Amino acid sequence: MTGSANIAALLHRTAGARPDAPAVCEGAAVLRDYRQLAGRARAVGAALRHTYGLAPGDRVALAMRNTPCYPEVLFGVWWAGLVATPMNARLHPKEFAQQIDDCGARVCVATGELAGALREQGLGATVLTTVETLVRRAGQVPAGPPAEVRPGDPAWLFYTSGTTGRPKGATLTHRNVAAATECALTDIGPGIDAAFLHIAPLSHAGGLFGLATVARGRPQVFPRDGVVDAHTLDEALRAFGPAVFFAVPTMLRRLLDPALLPDGLLDRVHHVLYGGAPMYTADLRAAVARFGAERLWQGYGQGETPATITHLRPEDHTGTYDEALGRRLASVGRVRTGVEVRIVDADGVPVPPGTTGEVTVRGETVMAGYWNDPGATARALRGGWLHTGDLGRFDVDGYLTLVDRAKDLIIAGGSNIYPREVEEALLRHPAVAEAAVVGAPDPEWGELPVAFVVAVDGCPVTAAELEGHCLGELGRFKRPRAYRFVPALPKNSYGKVLKTELTGPIRPVPDAERERG
Structure with missing residues (x-):
């Protein structure tokens, strides 16, 4: 990817190259093509800047479940040179308020079912409930490229927590997000070149992987009314499959049940990207048996280097020597493109294969630091490496196996x-x-x-x-x-x-x- 440093340039370029291609879909319906999506993103950005008085670098919180308007809000924030703070839609209102206060957002875009509870928190941010209002207030916005930003400017605040229990905003710059997208395009390759069915929250890895399919000019598909069940999966996959989707292990296990995903729909599944939590080997073998190794890809990462530490490729999910295959399936794969990964001891000294230590990462995908927390930043990025707090070991073939989490994360x-x-x-x-x-x-x-x-x-x-x-x-x-x-x-x-x-x-x-x- 070349050109503007603004990550919104992904959408701008695709809208120029494939303006009539389906961009946002719900159920079996195409709601917007890429020309329309880019136009609405420009309008959202213009309204945030001119109607609500935000300046480049200001933060916009997103308290949104997965809806077809999510991409235009996310790209609209970036188009205007603002910083997106997507939040887990399952948070308690008090937790939303804490993150909004921490990042200093002046505007929070919320889906309707969350807006009332947020307003009761007495936020300093204006809570907006409909994108149509933003688009209408923007009026006619002249066509043009996204705002100029520097590669090191913040783009996405990804809230995570440490051992203190206080959520911290991992500051992902435009360079970080672009590098993570390029990493996905390179490492997943044809696996990402399909319609993307959003069954996982866009506030996390699902949204980040979705950026790669925007770069490819593929449809972003939302199950009707945000419901993931047998009917909505059937409808979306028959209309837009074969489709790729990201699933956490819990959802992947559910998709093994033909009652949710019938055998007759398996040929409408292009690839399954999975990660976000440990996957039991027995469940993974069942996934291989059901979907086929050629459709499965696992990514391991953290919010501080989103899904870009190691990966288990389709070819790693199969083999003839059972003991070796078992070791691979119990691992999180090999190092991703564009990053370096070391296992170090308590003094930060690299250890040899087979030795357990802390997983550390260096590369363009690693965050700039934690938002307004220089102490935590210094601890996490000491020596120029991200110290993940995860304990693991490499084998002689370069596969990383995680053995514990030093941060007691559940x-x-x-x-x-x-x-x-x-x-x-x-x-x-x-x-x-x-x-x-x-x-x-x-x-x-x-x-x-x-x-x-x-x-x-x-x-x-x-x-x-x-x-x-x-x-x-x-x-x-x-x-x-x-x-x-x-x-x-x-x-x-x-x-x-x-x-x-x-x-x-x-x-x-x-x-x-x-x-x-």
Whole structure:
């Protein structure tokens, strides 16, 4: 990719080269071609600049579920030289407010079902609920290229959390996003050259992979009404397949069920890109059996270097020597194009193959730093390498296997859950003296959070009470699924909780008050 540094140039170039190609589709209908998508993105950007007074570099928060208007908002923000802050639509309103406050966004574009709760948070940002209003207020916008930006200017704030539990905005520059897109085009190749069916949130890897299909001039397809079920998959795949999609392991496991994706539709699946959480080898073998190795591609990354650390290619999913194939399927693949990956010891010294250490990454895809957090930036990027906090080892063939996560991250169905955030929410309950949250293996979700709780003397508390409390503090997907009430938490001589010793019977939330997922 050459030309303007603005990542919106992807859309501008495609609109010039393939103006009549389908760009945004819902169900079986084409809503906009690339000429229309570019025009609406220009209008969104113009309204943000001139109607709402935003200046280049200002942040625009996106509290949006997957809808056909998502691409024009995202590209409209960039077209105007602004910084997009896409947020997980499953967050609690308080969590939305925290991220909006942290990045200093003056405008938040929200889908209707989220807007009311956001306005109740007393935000400093204006909450906009309809893109049509933005387009109408912009009026006639002359055709022209996206705003000039420098390659190192921020484009996307990708909120992630560390061991402190405080979400941090990984600052992805226009150079970072362009490099990640080029990496996808190179490493996935023909696998990305198809209609992209959005069944995963555009606020995360699904949106980043979607940029590569915009560069290819392919349709962005949304299941009707944002619902992913047998009917909507059938409708979209028959209209626009063979299609490529990104799926977290939870969704990939569900797609193994012919009730959701019938055998007759398998030839409408072009490629399945998957990642975002650990994948059990047995499930992966089942995916190979159902989709075929030639359709599967896995990416491993973090928000700080989005999906651009290693990859497991289609040819890595097959083989005749079972033991070697098993090792590959248990790995996250080989190093991606354009990045360097090292395994280092506690002193930052590279270790040989077969030795476990921390995964570190260097390259054009690595973030500029954390938004307004120089201390965390210095720790994460020390020595010029991104220190991921993941522990792993390379084998002699260059395949990386992850063995642990130093940050205690819990990944449930592809969504990150940080124990410290959940622990802090529990500690805000007056009957909780101490709390520790760990991940427990789950056959459907990969992992689910379990809370170990020490109650305040004389203040008994139940799992159902804590369930209700957490639902008032956190996104539903972050709440503990089970509790163990203990007299004390195991600690070392420095007072640090020894989470490896947190075992034993747990008390699930009563079924009547428990909704999984």
